[in-house]
Amino acid sequence: MDHVASSTPDARSVPVCYRHPDRESGVRCTRCERPICPECMVSASVGFQCPECVHGGGPAHPDTPAGAGAGRSMAAARPRTLAGGTMTADPRLFTKVLIGVNIALFLVQQAVGDSFTVRFAMIGQYPGVQGVADGQFYRLLTAMFLHGGITHLLFNMLSLWWIGGPLEAALGRARYLSLYFVSGLAGSALTYAVAPHTLSLGASGAIFGLFGATGVLMRRLNYNMRPLFALLVINLIITFTPGFNIAWEAHVGGLVAGVVTGYAMVHAPRRNRALVQYGTCALVLVAVAVLTLVRTTQLT
Structure with a gap:
């Protein structure tokens, strides 16, 4: 038969x-x-x-x-898109905008000087400088768009273009931006919680969140994940290598938030897709707020 x-x-x-x-x-x-x-x-x-x-x-x-x-x-x-977002003529538009904003603010840093960087970088508490512990919570966000030098900027922007463009096309603009900012804020919050007396800045937390979400997406599509894992391992080795002076807290915080949020974006059931996706973003933001407030209470 x-x-x-x-x-x-x-x-x-x-x-x-x-x-x-x-x-x-x-x-x-x-x-x-x-x-x-x-x-x-x-x-x-x-x-x-x-x-x-x-x-x-x-x-x-x-x-x-x-x-x-x-x-x-x-x-x-x-x-x-795969995540339920609306497909657009330019699926990389917001990635281009994010890169443009980062470059523009780096030029402002160079033009204004260290005073601008110190005013908006991630500082929890430092003698003679008001930081997050003094109520300047905006630093959790603004630090994501500042960089410590041209090499730092170029490396992050190349990573953002390579990882962010395809991910924006897969998620849609609104979901992609939500993932980016949630991951970046999670990275800033963990940095504040673990190392509140150091200055940190850069888009790495958000970009590591995109790495995490890309891994979830590739697994969902049954793609070969070895190249992504290799790149991620190399980045983590650099992150934890003494002498590079890298805020590993931002990388780890962004990566964890990216995996959690990315999983919700890719695997949310169709019936309540938007509720699950944006609800997960809200829960991660609640965790960021709680972590920030607890650390602030300890420092003041």
Whole structure:
């Protein structure tokens, strides 16, 4: 008797291509999330899409109800990213904006001098300088956009372009920005909690958060994660090597927040996707606020 593969979930543990039911596949279309085989994969900015979605005929959302109103149908028909965000003409726009802001503020640092850097860098408590412990909580945010030199800036911006662009395309702009800022603030908060008497600055905390979320995304898409792990290990070795004078707290804090938030972004159930995604961001921010307030109470 010839064996005929079934596409029903209960019949087999491995999904099969929806266009070729006799072919198993662990890859899904990044738009409609239906399993597709290598023959059906069409390379996209992030991952692969099925032929129907590439040509505009695929389902925009698996849960779109039949008979929905015209306005609702038009909204549902908009192309969506893997995480549920709206696909845009320039999927790297906000990554470009973030890079531009970092470069612009670095130029301001060079023009104004150390007074500008000391005014907005991450300082918890230091003799003669008011810091976070004195109520200047904005430093948790502003420190993310300052850098200690041209090498520091270039390394971070290259990492942001390489990691941030594809991740923005996969998540969508709003989710990507939420991840970036949540990770950066988590890195600043851990730095404040562990080393409140040192000055720290840089986008590394946010970028390590993007690293963590990228790892979650690559695992979700069944990509080879060894290159990412190798790069991450190299960065962590540099982070903890004496003499580099790197705030490891920002890197670790951003990485943990990025993994947690990224997991929610990529694996949130479709029915309550936005609630789970942004709810997780809110919970991480609550943890940041609690950590900051507890440390402030200890220092004052």
